[in-house]
Amino acid sequence: MKVVYTDSLVIGGGLAGLRVAIASKNRGLDTLVLSLIPAKRSHSAAAQGGMQGSLANSVKSKGDNEDVHFADTVKGSDWGCDQTVARMFAHCAPKAIRELAGWGVPWSRVRKGDREVVVNAERVTITEADEDHGLITSRDFGGTKKWRTCFTADGTGHTMLYAMDNKAISMGIPVHERKEAIALIHEGGRCYGAIVRDLITGDLIAYVANATTIATGGYGRLYSISTNAVISDGMGAAIALETGAAALGNMEAVQFHPTAIVPAGILTTEGCRGDGGLLLDVDEYRFMPDYEPEKKELASRDVVSRRMTEHIRKGKGVPSPYGPHLWLDIRLLGKAHIEKNLREVQEICEYFLGIDPVKDLIPVRPTQHYSMGGVKTNPTGESPTLKGLFSVGEAACWDMHGFNRLGGNSVAETVVAGMIVGEYVADHCLAHDVDIDIATVRHFLEREKGKIDELLARPDGEKPHELKAAMQQILMDKVGIFRSGEPLAEAVEELSTLLERSRNMGCRAKARSANPELEQAMRVPRMIKLALCVAKGARDRTESRGAHAREDYPDRNDRDWLSRTLATWANEDDLEPTLEYEPLDIMTMEMPPGSRGYGNAQAIEHPDTAKRNEEIDKIKASMPDADRHEIQKALMPFDLPEKYRGTNERTQIGTA
């Protein structure tokens, strides 16, 4: 039996995982990263648009601060998030941007003087102050009050990931590439590492660790059309689920991005609309202002995606062999702007559609994009039910996004959660010993080996790719942008049947070493389990919140559903997850439920909302001389690692 020992094992080499690894290493711990692929190829590299953080340098972001960012994030989440976590996040986002500036990210900068921008389809001139020249600039994104999204031209995620991985390389952090974690080692409510398969040699290796962090990204590939990388199949969340101890949170919360190209499903960034691009229908008519008079194309993603779908249903889509779509028009931004700030979009149009967005319209449609759900953690990033297991980034339900995440808040989450949770991971390692029996390790390794033997011994079994395609189609058709009871019930049933069939799966390709079919066969049943968490969660949640839109229950229902869904897989033989609900307590919220200011949904009020609002008014009235920091502290105190508690400085206003 091959065994590797380390203090801090990080599964995933994207932005989130690397940042945790850097924190562990900084605290003197032996640290090791596992990744399916070279770290720099992780899906974090695909983020074009940018990262939110309230630096407030540019003229259009003056007045921004942690409070405004927090409020936008909570509204975006449709009050489904953990407000403490949203606070921790908003407070540290500026720090993370500055840290990355020190590590080499060439953030785009404020240029003093006049600049032409497109706002609401009109060219306007804005003037940047001399004293802000050279500070980090930001652009507009959906669902935000201020221009808060910091960026590097059109390659934000790429430059962030390269800087992060380079930092990790400079610290000598090993990344074991082409390794897949296939099971967690756990006993007595504690996690001790993972069983890992070498994707080149096929060897199984036990990585025994004091803390294990899942940073494996999202589960977009449960859907047949997704903007996500082909490796975003949720395996990290799945192996956590399979422990039977760790829970997954809000798996039904799945975001659809308004503008992926048709048919390839490749994303064109929200920056297109942030910078002034428009959505047009079959008559080349701009329809969004009719639905969303205030925010128009820049309402939150869940809302824009639904409006587009509604408009297509009215027969206003552009017909194509791949079904109806709408147009994204960025022609008005001009050649110079597109070639500098949206070049990646231009390349995608050129290579995948054979068009030039400087003069052509781009065919787009809402497409699966982001997984709000994931491994449920505490604000410290640790699973409340499986000690020593941490999770960060898109794989986690740390829960700052609730039922809808804002554009630019996701790469922001990866690096912010990475820096915060990284400290808690280190604390855990320094406070605990690894006390696992080697026989337990062997048990897990043998169990996984047994599963592989079975798959290889059954060349005539069910074909993994067929089951996967069937699963993807079910989610796409029945658990999509708009949902309702009957199709959701069918989806759960059909997925359970698929899960049963997957127990009779086999491989035609026989190699024990690198074998893509075997890899898939090992993943498919786990993907179906996750799909069941999504479908059942959606079936049982009889309300609409954020990205979860029920046509039979169109209102947000705070009275009955202000809660987080927790899914566990109680017994290995089960054909469905077990669901429980964790209430969100209004009486401890800084911002009790209210209206988002976009989208047309009504809300069924919770009796505590009025009570808490009254209480908040009273607290505020009782401290007339307090500044915003003191008021915030009185309303909802939150904790952070010592080193990140400081107040953020801003240009012109200092730490006000």
Added chain:
Amino acid sequence: MSEAKMNVSTTAGSGQTTGRTLKINILRFNPQEPDSKPEMVTYKVPEAPNMTIFIALNYIRENLEPSLQFDFVCRAGICGSCGMVINGRPDLACRTLTSKFFLGEITLMPLPAFELIGDLSVNTGKFMRAVSERVGSWIHDEEEKQKDLDALEERMDPDTADEIYELDRCIECGCCISACGTMRMREQFLGARGFMSVARFHADPRDKRSDEDWYEVLGDDDGVFGCMSLMGCEDTCPKDLPHQTKIAYLRRRMVDT
């Protein structure tokens, strides 16, 4: 479900074809398996509209040869995973449309100059990490100016930021390495990816290394003096990095050092 009630996105994969059958030749070899020998195998694939080599290879894996190895991650020309030699030229397979090949015959081979994992999959990751370590592809600054994360960030000229980004766009696909004649003759040659990385940190005012420091990395025949300036790198780079200008610039700086 009625048409109108359907979710919009169900209609992908129209199952259409262009009527053309592609002939795809692939150099197959799995060094992990003792009885595997390199051989060219031909697969017939019905072409679909807008088909990329990514889609074609997945078709082969699902329908004809489940053991076929290749690497895709983003399938959008962003991550650099899918470099391979396509009809003699290193390129990104995911953003290459099959319609580009008028004769309908496409020959695929793994990128040379990298360790072969199997079939079309090569170990670029190991190579690129070694380049990073050799170049020191991170900000070198004893003072660590941005240590206080609460304070305003250091200013940078907006043009300088843009210039660094232009050089930071490399996706480590390895095409330039495979297209380089010198690389094949000199195992220790730094290669175009390495030169671009040096150029990137050289342009960055946050990095305090001097030309003397850079000379240590670059100043011999395995560095910039080994380059024959045939520009295989610039011709194949999918991100259009300015190899020619930057290699010439680095050479001048090193001559003066």
